[in-house]
Amino acid sequence: MRKIAIISLIFLLFAGCKKDKYGNLVHKIKYTSAKESKAKNKGKGIAELYYTQFGDYITSITPGSFIGNFDMVRIYGTTTSSDNHPVFMTLIQPNSTDGNIRYADFSNNAEITVTPTLCGPFVNCNDDGTGGCFKDDATFKLLQVCLHNISQVINLPVQYNGVNLSQFNGQYGQGLYSSDSVKIGNILTVDMYPLIGKISDTSQFYGHPLTFYFGMTDNTTLYYSGPSMQFPTSLNETPNLDMPYPFVWSNKFTEWTLKSPANKETITITSTIGFDNENLIQIYAGADNVPYTSDDIIVYAPNFWDRIYINVTTE
Numbered sequence: 612m613r614k615i616a617i618i619s620l621i622f623l624l625f626a627g628c629k630k631d632k633y634g635n636l637v638h639k640i641k642y643t644s645a646k647e648s649k650a651k652n653k654g655k656g657i658a659e660l661y662y663t664q665f666g667d668y669i670t671s672i673t674p675g676s677f678i679g680n681f682d683m684v685r686i687y688g689t690t691t692s693s694d695n696h697p698v699f700m701t702l703i704q705p706n707s708t709d710g711n712i713r714y715a716d717f718s719n720n721a722e723i724t725v726t727p728t729l730c731g732p733f734v735n736c737n738d739d740g741t742g743g744c745f746k747d748d749a750t751f752k753l754l755q756v757c758l759h760n761i762s763q764v765i766n767l768p769v770q771y772n773g774v775n776l777s778q779f780n781g782q783y784g785q786g787l788y789s790s791d792s793v794k795i796g797n798i799l800t801v802d803m804y805p806l807i808g809k810i811s812d813t814s815q816f817y818g819h820p821l822t823f824y825f826g827m828t829d830n831t832t833l834y835y836s837g838p839s840m841q842f843p844t845s846l847n848e849t850p851n852l853d854m855p856y857p858f859v860w861s862n863k864f865t866e867w868t869l870k871s872p873a874n875k876e877t878i879t880i881t882s883t884i885g886f887d888n889e890n891l892i893q894i895y896a897g898a899d900n901v902p903y904t905s906d907d908i909i910v911y912a913p914n915f916w917d918r919i920y921i922n923v924t925t926e
Contacts, residue, residue, distance in 0.1 A: 635872060636744050638702060640684070641722045641883040642715040644677055647863070647920045660913035665809070665895035669902045671912070672892040674763035677718040679886070682759040682820050687846050688751035688866075690732060697847040698731030698749050702882070705757070713759075717886050744872050752866040753846060754825040754921055756884070761803040765892055770903035772797045777905050783808040799909070806892070806911050824854065825864030825921050833859050833916060863920035870925075880925050887918040 661668050684703040690696045702725050703712055712725060733743045771794075779790040783804040793801045803821075827843050834840065835857040842852045854860075872878045890912065897906035 635877045636727065636869075637877060637879045638700075638725050638727050639722060639879065639881045640702060640715075640725060641720070641881060642679070642717045643720050643883060643885045644717040644888045645720075645885060646887045646889065647885060661893070662810075662895065662910065662913060665897065665908040665910070666900040667896040667902070669894040669896055669907070670768065671890035672765055672767070672894070673889050674765050674892055675718065676762070676764040677716075677886070677888050678762045679715040679717060679758055680760040680762070681713050681715060682757035683755065684757075685755045686751045687753040687755070687842070687848070688749050689845070689847060690745065690747040690749050691868075692732070692747040695847060696732050696747075698729070698733075698745060700751070701728040701730075704728065715884065717888065744878075745869065746871060748868055748870050750866055750868045751923075753827050753843065754823075754864055756823040756825070756919075756921075758821040758823065760820075763801065763803075763888075763892075765799040765801070765909070767794075767797040767799055767894075767909075768903065769797050771907075774903060774907075775905055776907065776909070778809065778908060779805055803911070806909060807915075809908055809910050810913075821916075822855070822858040823916070823919060824858060824860045826862075826866060828860050828862050831859065831861040831863065831917055833857065833914075859916040859919075861916070861919065865923070867923050867925070878925055880923065883922040883924075885920045885922070887920075891915060891918065 681703050683701070683705045685699055685701045687697070687699045690698055712723060715721060729743050729745065731745060731749070732747060733745045773796075775790045776794060776799075777790070779788045779793050779799075779801065781788060786802070786804055788801075788805055793799060827845075834854070837856070839856075840854040842848050842854060869880070870878065893910055893912050895908045895910075896902045897904065897908050899906055
């Protein structure tokens with residue numbers, strides 16, 4: 612009887628340690644279409660840029676509904692331990708079937724809570740491989756965002772009521788488009804591919820996700836050709852990972868350190884992903900240079916990728 616009591620006491624002690632030894636992480640993602648704060652961009656707004664190959668500029672429009680479809684969101688870093696172990700945290704899994712997580716309503720300032728999947732020297736992991744926290748402090752330096760698509764509703768000038776826009780009759784990547792199916796009156800409801808398909812520098816985006824890397828660079832640059840590039844070697848990823856074309860490498864990210872939560876402590880991480888869509892849509896008069904005709908061109912503004920930014924806070 613005494614042996615049973617001792618064994619029971621030991622079991623309770625170990626069970627208590629397992630339950631209470633570690634803290635917890637909560638990760639929230641906020642989406643916004645607001646401009647990046649002046650504190651972040653030092654008071655410099657996005658330059659008003661225009662194309663020259665599409666005829667005369669007519670107007671710019673801010674889309675109403677603006678919803679992104681993510682394929683993956685992952686943050687890479689290293690621990691502060693002596694071996695500088697590589698770590699990463701996946702917030703949205705590739706090809707996730709959970710639509711509530713994959714779809715981001717930028718125009719409605721949506722917010723979601725996710726359970727990240729951790730890779731590295733972590734502890735207190737759930738049975739399904741999710742959740743948990745890192746044993747050592749981890750400094751995150753590079754964020755990878757794969758944006759599969761963007762859908763938007765565009766309120767065109769009333770002069771386009773009844774105009775069949777030839778740009779939306781045809782194929783972009785794997786998608787077939789018809790002006791009659793995406794435009795009712797002067798309301799255009801369309802995904803991003805016809806809007807970027809006319810931009811020569813982004814021709815390789817046809818049917819492919821837009822991949823963005825944030826951090827560990829001084830400038831924001833679109834890469835769409837050349838030899839394969841690798842992740843920064845300081846991340847200690849083994850084997851080194853390629854950065855496949857096309858992709859945007861942005862400086863709009865500040866590295867941050869995640870402290871290992873103490874016993875029973877909960878750390879809340881909030882990642883705000885912003886896409887400034889004010890006057891994102893530009894309209895040009897097309898080959899005949901006559902506005903409000905079927906050959907007019909509707910595209911994202913030049914360097915639209917400069918409008919995407921990331922801010923991270925912990926509390």
